[in-house]
């Protein structure tokens with residue numbers, strides 16, 4: 258009698274202590290990385306800043322998709338167990354294609370229209386985001402689902418990502434841009450402003466100076482970290498709490514200031530490698 262062994266492909270198990278890959282068009286996603294590291298301190302994190310190609314805001318969805326594929330392939334080659342697209346613009350342009358192409362968990366983000374609509378007292382909310390995010394089908398869907406009972410004033414912030422990439426968080430030019438972009442929101446009476454791009458939390462103090470303490474700013478980083486925790490937990494992929502998570506950064510920025518800017522935004526020494 259012969260034994261027949263069926264040729265069933267065995268899926269290699271992903272180890273729970275494998276790292277999580279996080280990326281953005283540049284340094285903005287570090288605002289999300291901070292929330293992830295605070296909530297999941299045992300996770301090893303790999304961050305890619307695609308700064309040579311920033312901003313994504315004016316690029317076509319096809320261009321953004323190809324950047325997302327290249328970075329995701331890199332992070333998977335480094336052993337990533339999950340990917341966080343720490344970029345509203347890339348999520349809108351590429352997350353469906355990424356989920357169709359890759360089998361690992363992929364967490365994306367979108368401007369916090371729903372929580373802002375719930376938080377607003379006067380029913381007028383402002384959304385600061387990239388032009389790419391604002392003209393995406395995903396954003397139209399968000400407005401359709403959650404923006405019906407409030408007035409939503411949107412403002413594309415061309416040039417702001419570049420200021421933040423250069424680390425100009427409190428400069429006059431950055432303040433002037435913010436004054437220009439916040440004015441239409443204030444003119445309409447917005448009492449709540451959504452920071453719809455992951456770069457913008459880094460200029461939140463400047464935005465508050467411009468719009469006043471009475472206007473609430475809403476950022477999505479904490480919600481993304483919670484969503485990531487939920488997905489990893491459901492898949493039994495949360496790291497064992499046996500050692501502190503290590504965080505490593507890669508950048509393709511041509512600027513000599515890339516490392517100091519990353520360290521200033523991260524808030525401490527960082528291992529920064531070339532991507």
Ligand code: DGL
Nearest residue numbers: 282312313314345346455
């Ligand atoms: N940080 C980004 C976002 O959340 C991208 C900005 C850009 O590159 O235009 O949308």
